[in-house]
Amino acid sequence: MASISKTLRPLARVATSSSRSPALRATRRRYNVPHSRYLSTTRPYLSVTKGEPLDLTDIPPTPISHRSEIEALMADSVSKFANEVILPKVREMDETEKMDPAIVEHMFEQGLMGIEIPEEYGGAGMNFTAAIVAIEELARVDPSVSVMCDVHNTLVNTAVLKYGSEAIKKKWLPRLATDTVGSFCLSEPVSGSDAFALATKAVKTDSGYKLNGSKMWITNSMEAGFFIVFANLDPSKGYKGITAFILEKGTPGFEIAKKEKKLGIKASSTCVITFDDVEIPKENLLGEEGQGYKYAIGLLNEGRIGIAAQMTGLAWGAWENAANYCFNDRSQFGQKIGSFQSMQHQLAQAWTHLQAARALVYNAARKKEAGQDFVQDAAMAKLFASQVAGQVSGQAVEWMGGMGFVREGLAEKYWRDSKIGAIYEGTSNIQLTTIGRLLQREYTR
Structure with missing residues (x-):
């Protein structure tokens, strides 16, 4: 399989230029993607790390979850990679409680461990939301692989990019992009x-x-x-x-x-x-x-968007796994169980919660890229996404009945994996405290 980052790099390279530039038009034609302009493709990564807010006045409104060309291609490529390379090993890795070294190697080969690292240091040179998209797509198949990618990209790589000396960047970023977790x-x-x-x-x-x-x-x-x-x-x-x-x-x-x-x-x-x-x-x-405390606070705020993406991806994977079973496989009383109104209502309600969680995640990511204050948005995204992941993955086990309860499939694994979302990178209570304090500050006269 061709490297994802190498395939998308030409598009990423010109995405920060004017939407009317000949180079961008040529790249769009090559990759057969439509003309559009999105927030995430208007400024290279390093300018945002300096805390300079973007001028949003000339950017037309788009749906929050709408992906740029790079992000859409990233989603398709990572989905294909996850299903072809990771999925066959998911159950074995879970049973042995060990990450397959070949999976780690593939992640580097695909450029998924250096998504935001600039090309000059051997990375893919893409935007933050592209990393969020990759984390979400990986979690649809295996949240364990997703969190490895998430911590590496949103915490470790970002820390070196933001706070490392030039000597540290030159020494470590090429390794973090290519072979060192x-x-x-x-x-x-x-x-x-x-x-x-x-x-x-x-x-x-x-x-x-x-x-x-x-x-x-x-x-x-x-x-x-x-x-x-x-x-x-x-x-x-x-x-x-x-x-x-x-x-x-x-x-x-x-x-x-x-x-x-x-x-x-x-x-x-x-x-x-x-x-x-x-x-x-x-x-x-x-x-x-x-x-160090300032660095950690800032990094964890960004990292929480990554965990929220992991949880939405997990919920999405759990929902799809169960929905496919309900609509296509399991029959009772002469019809597929997904055709019963009560089942459709449950599937519809879960899908609505999932899409609401994803909207919070993408909004937090866009605000982060724009250089706006996103602390409350990151806290809300992580809080709600982890709640939805637990709810949807738990319901999915029930929808599938006995097949959801056994370890033959992935339904029970999604539910077990969901529990960590309310714990790491700030518990749900910590997120509520963050949201509550910011609301108090805003509304106290």
């Missing part, structure tokens, strides 16, 4: 929702820093070779002492202490990792000392 190490045994009550400590040394402590619930840790670790460099300053560091797997004193056995997303590795006098060279400081 990244991991984001923030949570600890006593700092989950209270993310900045970190016990992991860093002290300065002549050559850099020394790290001691532990992290838990760390996604991608078995597959990763690159870790962003948050530690407190000056506990007397509280959360203002938190600093971000880059750590390579294999560094002396670094150890993966335990791999968790989980209810869902079993193929996605979640581990406890420890640091025992780990020496970190000074050039592996990410950004500035004492700014």
Whole structure:
């Protein structure tokens, strides 16, 4: 299968130019896509990272869920890849609780691990919503593979792009785009929702820093070779002492202490990792000392849109799996069960909730790309998408009856996988708190 990023790269390269440019018209003709102009193709990625809001006055309104040419082609390509390459291995990976190394290799080959990384560093050079589309499409088939892609793209790659020095970018972005999985190490045994009550400590040394402590619930840790670790460099300053560091797997004193056995997303590795006098060279400081808490907050706000996309993709996959069974396979009382009005009502209600969740996700992604404040939108998207994923995947098991309950199919797996959506990258209660505080700020006189 041809690399997705290489196939779409010519279109991505010209998508930021004028919609009237000869290059863009030629590329549209080559890929047989219609003329249109969308928010996500008006400005290259790096300008948005600087926090410069886009001028939206000359952009005609479009449906929130409408995809640009790049995004539509991304969706089709990732869907084909997921169904042909990932789907045959989903059940085996879930049973063995291990990501197939061949899947990881394919993800890099397809360019899905460097979607927003600029071409100069070996990435695909696409926009944020293209990454969201890929995450959603992967989750329709396997949420475990989707979250590996999500954390790597929306947290790790974004952190390096936003806060890494030029030397760090030149060293790590080509590897993160082509062969090295990244991991984001923030949570600890006593700092989950209270993310900045970190016990992991860093002290300065002549050559850099020394790290001691532990992290838990760390996604991608078995597959990763690159870790962003948050530690407190000056506990007397509280959360203002938190600093971000880059750590390579294999560094002396670094150890993966335990791999968790989980209810869902079993193929996605979640581990406890420890640091025992780990020496970190000074050039592996990410950004500035004492700014780690700001970096983490900003990154998690973006990452929550990715988790919301994962949950909408999961709900979509669960709904389709069950709907196909109801409309085409299962018959009772002389007719397909999908023809009963009561079943159609349930399918219709679930579909409506799913589309509402997707609208929240796409709106948050568009606002992020436009440089607008999207914190509340990201929180609402993650909150509602995880609720819908749990509801729809649970109903799907019931719609399929015994076939939904057995491990022969994927219905029960979608339900198990859905439970994590209300927990990681900020629990549902944390999202409600965020939304509530912002509403209070807006409406208090």
